[in-house]
Amino acid sequence: MSLNFKKTYKFAVKSALYVTLFATGFAAILAYFFFKQHRSDLIAFCLVFAFSLYIFAFFVIQYRVEVFIYRRVKKIYDDVSFLESSTFRKQSISTDMATLTREVKKFATDKKMEIETLKVREEYRREFLGNVSHELKTPLFTVQGYLSTLLDGAMDDKNIRKKYLQRAEKGVERLIFIVQDLDMITKLESGNLNLNMTEFNIVEVVQNVFDLLEMKAEKKNIILSFDNKYPKAIKVIADREKIQQVVMNLIVNAIKYGKQDGSVEVGIEDLVNNKVIVRVNDNGEGIEKQHIPRLFERFYRVDKSGARAEGGSGLGLSIVKHIIEAHDENIYIESQFGIGSEFSFTLEKSE
Structure with missing residues (x-):
């Protein structure tokens, strides 16, 4: 050179x-x-x-x-x-000796930082591969176990055959769910997922999510509600389908970690620079501070055993973060352990 x-x-x-x-x-x-x-x-x-x-x-x-x-x-x-x-x-x-010394020192400092970053990434990669393996292995072994039992003779019993096939189907559905979520994150990270930007009423989107998750919330007697009445439409410009998925994932997460007889409340406020902020509050168990920086990592779970018992791919919050960032917007977390959490994100308001 x-x-x-x-x-x-x-x-x-x-x-x-x-x-x-x-x-x-x-x-x-x-x-x-x-x-x-x-x-x-x-x-x-x-x-x-x-x-x-x-x-x-x-x-x-x-x-x-x-x-x-x-x-x-x-x-x-x-x-x-x-x-x-x-x-x-x-x-x-x-x-010049001073220039040379300065440049070499800067080079050494930069390389040291790069090495430290690579070490962190390598640790994350190992943890990520371990999580992927675990998440895929669990439903795979479940499906394999039920099918092996049927092939070993249980298939002759009509009642057992139907029950085991239904359970195997649930395992396959979870596998599909994980693969679809991974595919979406990959497309979001590579920029291959095109956003269909339209004008829509964010209040209507939140209400649609409430209707879809009503039965899931009723199982824990959790009330889904707005913080105020919103008689007028609040128009935003974004990909309606993706934003509905964001709201869906956040509310599902709030229900999953919410306490029995609790509540999930959604608020929408105007901000400066023609922005609105959507807040999803719950009065669940909250999140300890050491977990907050890693919440949006793929497959990261605060309570691994409890979260897996509730189901899901472990990719919900990671998808939320990628969708919001794809809109060039921001997402925030505020949480107090034992009191509850608030997830909020900004959107561009329609003029």
């Missing part, structure tokens, strides 16, 4: 000046004592001597510096730029 290599002559200029001043002063003192009869020519001699010595010293020092220092400095830049070409292609390369 060719580098824009900028030489500096400061070192040679200063070094030659120091040598010249010393040598000229020393020569003048010697000439004063040894050639007293020609003192009138001493000044001219010193000037000519100083000029000649300065020129000679400058070129010798500069040549030596280029041979023994600049070439090695250039090799260091070549080696560093090979690893960090995107940064070094954009700037001229100087042989």
Whole structure:
């Protein structure tokens, strides 16, 4: 890779000046004592001597510096730029020692940060693969167990056959649900999932989700409601289907972790810059602070045993985050352990 290599002559200029001043002063003192009869020519001699010595010293020092220092400095830049070409292609390369020290120090710091980031990602990758394996293994083994039992002879009993086939079907449905959610996250992350931006009433979308989840909430005697009456439509611009999925996932999550005889409340407020914020509040068990930064990770569960008993793919909040970010909007979490949680997200309001 060719580098824009900028030489500096400061070192040679200063070094030659120091040598010249010393040598000229020393020569003048010697000439004063040894050639007293020609003192009138001493000044001219010193000037000519100083000029000649300065020129000679400058070129010798500069040549030596280029041979023994600049070439090695250039090799260091070549080696560093090979690893960090995107940064070094954009700037001229100087042989100044301070610049070199600063650049190499910055390079070392950046690489250290990259290594730490890679370690974190590697740990996340291992955990993610373990979670994927577990989430897929559970329904797969369930289906395999029921089918193996049927093939071993239980198929002859009509009642057992129907019950086991129904349970195997539920396992297959969960597998499909997990694969569909993973496929959606992959498309969202790669930008291949196109959003159908339309104008719609967000209040109507929330009410539709309430109607769909009414029976699920009744199992725990949880009340789904708005925080206020919204007689007028609140129009937003977004992908209606995806936003309904966001609201659905958040309310399902609130029901899943909500307490018996609890409540889930949705509020919609105007913000500045033509935005609205949708808040989903519950009075459930809440979330401990150490879990909040990781809530949107795929397959991350606060209460692993309880969450799996409730079902789901473990991808709901991750999908929520990706959908909201695909809209260039923000999502927030506020929670107090033992009191409840609030998930909120912003949307662009229709003018």
